[in-house]
Amino acid sequence: MSAATDEHFRRKDLLGLRFLSAGEITHILDVAEQFRELNLRTIKKVPTLRGKSVVHLFLEPSTRTRTSFDIAAKRMSADTFSISGSASSTTKGETLLDTAKNLAAMHPDIIVVRHKRAGGALMLANELPDTCILNAGDGRCEHPTQGLLDMLTIRRSLGGFTGRVVTIIGDITHSRVARSNIWGLLKVGATVRVCGPPTLIPMGLEEAGVEVHHQLEDAVRGADVLMALRIQQERIPRGGHFFPTLREYSRLYGLNRDKLRRWARKDVVIMHPGPVNRGVELEPEVIDGDWSVILDQVENGVAVRMACMYLVLGGERAARQEGRG
Amino acid sequence: MSGRPTILSGGRVIDPDAGFDGIADVVIDRQGRIKEVGPNLAAQADGKWTVIDCTGKWVLPGLVDIHVHFREPGHEYKETIETGSRSAVAGGFTTVACMANTNPVNDTGAVTRFMVDRSMQAGLCRVLPIAALSKGLQGEKLAEISDMIDEGAVAISDDGMPVMDAHLMRRGLEYSKIFGVPVSVHEEDSCLSHNGCMNEGPTATRLGLPGIPNAAEDVMVARDIELAALTGGHVHIAHISTAGAVRMVREGQARGVKVTAEATPHHFVLTDEAVGDYDTDAKMAPPLRSAEDRDAVKQGLIDGTICAIATDHAPHPAQDKDVEFELAANGIVGLETAWGLTMAEVEAGSWSLMDAVRLLTSGPSECFGLETGTLRAGRMADITVIDPGGRTNVVRERLWSKSGNTPFAGWDLPTRVDRTIFAGRTVYVWDGERGRVGTDAARRRR
Numbered sequence: 001m002s003a004a005t006d007e008h009f010r011r012k013d014l015l016g017l018r019f020l021s022a023g024e025i026t027h028i029l030d031v032a033e034q035f036r037e038l039n040l041r042t043i044k045k046v047p048t049l050r051g052k053s054v055v056h057l058f059l060e061p062s063t064r065t066r067t068s069f070d071i072a073a074k075r076m077s078a079d080t081f082s083i084s085g086s087a088s089s090t091t092k093g094e095t096l097l098d099t100a101k102n103l104a105a106m107h108p109d110i111i112v113v114r115h116k117r118a119g120g121a122l123m124l125a126n127e128l129p130d131t132c133i134l135n136a137g138d139g140r141c142e143h144p145t146q147g148l149l150d151m152l153t154i155r156r157s158l159g160g161f162t163g164r165v166v167t168i169i170g171d172i173t174h175s176r177v178a179r180s181n182i183w184g185l186l187k188v189g190a191t192v193r194v195c196g197p198p199t200l201i202p203m204g205l206e207e208a209g210v211e212v213h214h215q216l217e218d219a220v221r222g223a224d225v226l227m228a229l230r231i232q233q234e235r236i237p238r239g240g241h242f243f244p245t246l247r248e249y250s251r252l253y254g255l256n257r258d259k260l261r262r263w264a265r266k267d268v269v270i271m272h273p274g275p276v277n278r279g280v281e282l283e284p285e286v287i288d289g290d291w292s293v294i295l296d297q298v299e300n301g302v303a304v305r306m307a308c309m310y311l312v313l314g315g316e317r318a319a320r321q322e323g324r325g
Numbered sequence: 326m327s328g329r330p331t332i333l334s335g336g337r338v339i340d341p342d343a344g345f346d347g348i349a350d351v352v353i354d355r356q357g358r359i360k361e362v363g364p365n366l367a368a369q370a371d372g373k374w375t376v377i378d379c380t381g382k383w384v385l386p387g388l389v390d391i392h393v394h395f396r397e398p399g400h401e402y403k404e405t406i407e408t409g410s411r412s413a414v415a416g417g418f419t420t421v422a423c424m425a426n427t428n429p430v431n432d433t434g435a436v437t438r439f440m441v442d443r444s445m446q447a448g449l450c451r452v453l454p455i456a457a458l459s460k461g462l463q464g465e466k467l468a469e470i471s472d473m474i475d476e477g478a479v480a481i482s483d484d485g486m487p488v489m490d491a492h493l494m495r496r497g498l499e500y501s502k503i504f505g506v507p508v509s510v511h512e513e514d515s516c517l518s519h520n521g522c523m524n525e526g527p528t529a530t531r532l533g534l535p536g537i538p539n540a541a542e543d544v545m546v547a548r549d550i551e552l553a554a555l556t557g558g559h560v561h562i563a564h565i566s567t568a569g570a571v572r573m574v575r576e577g578q579a580r581g582v583k584v585t586a587e588a589t590p591h592h593f594v595l596t597d598e599a600v601g602d603y604d605t606d607a608k609m610a611p612p613l614r615s616a617e618d619r620d621a622v623k624q625g626l627i628d629g630t631i632c633a634i635a636t637d638h639a640p641h642p643a644q645d646k647d648v649e650f651e652l653a654a655n656g657i658v659g660l661e662t663a664w665g666l667t668m669a670e671v672e673a674g675s676w677s678l679m680d681a682v683r684l685l686t687s688g689p690s691e692c693f694g695l696e697t698g699t700l701r702a703g704r705m706a707d708i709t710v711i712d713p714g715g716r717t718n719v720v721r722e723r724l725w726s727k728s729g730n731t732p733f734a735g736w737d738l739p740t741r742v743d744r745t746i747f748a749g750r751t752v753y754v755w756d757g758e759r760g761r762v763g764t765d766a767a768r769r770r771r
Contacts, residue, residue: 018531095648117649118533119603139651141533179533203536204527237520237535 009311013125013133016142017184025184029152031315032300032307036152038075039302048310049078052109057099058136059085060116064274064298065136065146069112072305081108096120097127104128110309112136132312134305140174140235145308146273147180149301151188153293154225156300157269161190167219168192169253170229170281171200174236177273178229182210195219196253199242216253220263227271228255228281246280256283260291269293329375330355331749334367336379336710340386341683342690342699351384353706357749362700377751379710382743386686387419387450387707388664389698392484392509392563392587392635394656395421395452397443398436399428404640404727406440409660410449411762412638412726414753416660417742419450419707420690420697421638425457426485432457434472441477448764449752450745451697451707453479458497458508462486467497474504479693482509484563485610489515491548498549498558507561507585507693510549512570513611517541522651524597524612532603534650537612543569550577550584561692562586564637566611568621575630585692586625587635590659590666591732593623599732605646605653606732609639626684627676633689636663640728658726665717665738672739708746712755715741725762 007023009031017025038044054073058066066082073080083103096115100123103111111128113121114136121135121142137143151161158164166185172178172194185192186209194201195213205212213219220226231249236242243249260268270282270291278284287294331353338349340362350366353359370376395409404412406423413421423440425431431440437454444452456473460466462483470481481501488494488510501508518537523529525536546562550573553560562574565586577584591609596616599607607613625631639656646653667681676684690698697707717738721729742760745753754766 095644097647115649117651119650122602123649139533140535176533179530202530203525204530207527208530239516240519 008315012312013121014144014308014312015121015125015133015135017144017147017180017187018142020184020187022187022189025148025151025188028148028304028307028311029155031311032148032152032303035306035310036300036303039299044075045077046075047077049073049076049313052078052313054078054080054110054112054309055103055108056080056082057103057111057113058083059096060114060137061085062114062136065114068298068301069134069136069305072302073309075302076306076309078309096123100124100128104131109313110134115139134308134312137176140176140179142180143176144180145301145305146177147184148308149297149304150181150227150271150273151184152300152304153271153297154269156296157293158224161185161188163191164225165191165193165223166225166227167195167223168227168229169195169216169219169255171231171236171242172196172205172229173200173202174232175229181227182208186210193219193223197243197249216259217263220259222265223268224265225269225271226255226264230273230275231277231280250280254281254283255286257285257289260286271297274298328355328357328749329373330360330370331375331377332367332370333377333379333384333708333710336382336384338362338384338700339679339682340700341679342386342687342701346679351700351708353749357706359700359702359704359706361702377744381714383711383713385682385709385711386698386700387709387745387747388417388685389420389689389695390418390636390638390660390663391422391480391633391689391693393421393423393638393660394426394640395423396640397427398439403642403645406443406452407447408725408727409638409640410444410447410452412658412660412724413450414745414747415725415742415760415762416662417664417709417711417745418660419709419745419747420453420695421450421660422453422455422479422693424455424482424484426462430457430461431455431473432460432462432468434469434476437473437476437478449762450747453477453695455480455482455484455509457481458483458488459493464488464490464493467493467500470500470504474506479695480506480509480561482511482563484509484511487511487513487515487545491552494549495552495556498552498556498560501558502556505694507559509561509563510545511563511610512542512545512549513537514541514544517544523600523608524614526597526615528597528600532600532650539567539569539614539618542567542611543573546570546573550574550582553577553584554580554582557583559583559585564589564592564611564635565622565625565631566592566614566618568618571621571625571630575625578630586631587633587689587692588622588626588631589635589637590663591657593619593626593670594666595619595732603650604732605648605650606657606730608650608653608655609637609657610655623670623675627680632684632692634663634667634684635689636660638726640726641730642728646730657730657732658724658728661724661726662719662731662733662736662738664711664742665740666733668739706746706749709742710744710746712741712743715743715755717741725760
């Protein structure tokens with residue numbers, strides 16, 4: 001596969017979009033674009049990663065991300081192994097590092113890790129020099145493949161990022177999806193707005209170049225993309241006092257047809273990382289309406305994850321060396 | 326004890342308590358007490374005296390740290406009173422005050438007695454226990470403070486656990502007046518710090534870590550200054566970390582409230598950016614703050630608002646630190662880096678050498694009402710000799726503490742502890758290549 005940009009992605013790990021350059025991000029998206037086409041074929045399997053093993057280490061519940069990674073790996077003929085939180089030794093008191101070292105001793109090529117603490121993936125990457133680490137979400141820090149699949153979806157919808165306005169609505173504080181999107185979109189020149197109650201906006205975003213809004217109308221007007229975040233009850237600490245009720249949250253920050261008609265551009269694109277709390281962040285008519293690209297996001301997720309696995313293993317160069325290019 | 330008279334000759338003696346800075350000799354009597362400090366005393370020495378040539382060196386009162394954690398009893402895998410004492414004397418400290426968060430908690434006279442006994446067995450430095458304010462550090466009812474004071478406790482504190490019950494704090498401050506000791510407070514509103522694990526700010530946002538706002542400290546400092554005003558008790562703010570807290574302490578002192586404060590080297594040297602990418606050696610409570618806060622802490626030390634530098638020496642081995650940042654233990658070891666970090670600020674022009682010595686000797690001693698931190702005649706001869714031409718290279722594996730949790734590994738700090746004398750006996754010497762600790766350290770010097 002050839003890259004459309006000068007700057008290539010040559011890292012061992014994918015830990016977060018905050019570490020990447022605009023060129024690297026663009027390169028990943030370009031490669032993903034080519035894998036995307038593969039997913040539309042009748043026979044969806046290629047031998048690219050034959051003989052490679054991928055461990056899915058999911059220490060926090062996940063259905064769609066895990067499935068998406070698994071499909072991505074299998075379509076490239078990798079062997080995949082799954083370890084979940086409840087089945088792993090971490091429930092027996094083993095530390096994350098010990099779990100990882102034990103896994104690494106079995107020489108997998110890639111570990112896809114989801115961990116409920118920020119910095120979990122980085123820790124593994126530092127400790128395991130011979131294994132590629134793909135971060136599938138670390139606490140509230142980053143979820144880089146989600147950020148990339150969102151960016152691919154935006155690029156496909158709008159044709160590019162420069163001068164485009166992306167508004168992220170909801171609980172920014174506890175969201176790794178928001179962080180990955182913010183860092184990634186800023187790098188490629190988009191304007192990023194966040195909107196939510198002040199209780200759910202972390203400190204220092206303005207200094208990083210993000211527009212912060214608390215009135216939904218201001219954040220929606222003129223935006224090209226509206227990305228609603230899931231209210232993650234499981235990630236919000238008890239006793240947080242972030243908002244009184246879901247009903248009131250929805251009244252202030254939920255998107256419905258009426259608000260869109262009054263404030264949004266006619267061609268606005270609606271996104272959501274899923275799973276959606278129907279009637280909280282988005283009314284059903286918005287989820288299922290023409291403006292929604294929510295299922296495109298899921299579709300693009302597989303291609304992005306194929307691209308990431310392919311690239312951390314060395315891309316074209318490595319595939320050729322193995323004689324399977 | 327009875328030994329030979331000793332004379333430290335020809336050194337530059339710096340004693341903030343006496344306001345003295347000049348070349349002088351220090352004579353120590355057979356009982357290990359300071360006999361005399363003055364010029365040209367060497368003539369009286371005969372062959373039976375021990376003569377220590379301090380020409381070109383600085384001779385200071387032994388350093389005093391009013392805030393350490395020696396982990397014994399209960400957490401001996403982190404530190405013991407003996408290994409902590411070794412770390413202390415290697416860092417130039419001859420007196421340390423030990424917090425009560427051991428297991429069992431130091432909330433009865435028996436535990437206090439045990440800690441004192443252990444420190445006497447080690448025999449390296451003065452280890453002064455601090456009594457728990459509340460039974461089991463639970464913040465519910467007062468511990469038997471009198472019992473602990475009788476066994477040698479010098480202050481009262483629930484350090485590590487904020488006292489959220491304002492009524493308990495009020496009664497604790499009132500009760501402390503019986504004994505005339507300070508109540509040292511860890512100021513953190515646990516409702517406001519919630520599940521935070523580092524300073525709330527741009528670094529926490531970047532790392533996706535829950536933050537602790539300055540207000541978590543500030544509201545408690547405000548509360549406790551008012552309670553000190555109400556009760557007439559002495560409240561001592563431990564490890565002060567915010568600009569707001571420094572301002573309120575300054576205002577409280579101006580009003581005549583009995584409020585004092587200490588600051589740690591890490592809070593006047595580092596900011597939350599030291600967390601970098603989840604460096605757990607930069608995780609502590611209170612957290613490293615912004616540059617503005619760091620500068621305010623420094624200013625408080627310069628203008629006298631903060632009377633002492635204290636380390637909050639908090640040893641944790643790798644197993645408690647090599648985990649996810651949110652799960653890592655709070656705190657760092659500090660005894661072996663405090664002097665050098667304080668000296669680095671002297672070099673940078675933040676404060677004078679005399680002020681640096683004061684903040685580590687007479688400042689903390691006066692604050693806790695201790696007779697240490699001075700070279701006054703008749704006091705125990707606790708003395709630290711510094712080689713101003715030496716350097717202190719911080720090497721994690723070579724620390725005397727049982728734990729190596731320091732963010733200063735690899736730092737090269739000005740001057741070096743050359744010798745530490747406790748009650749007239751040398752307990753630490755630098756032999757030209759490495760330090761030697763022990764009650765016979767002097768004999769082993771090559």
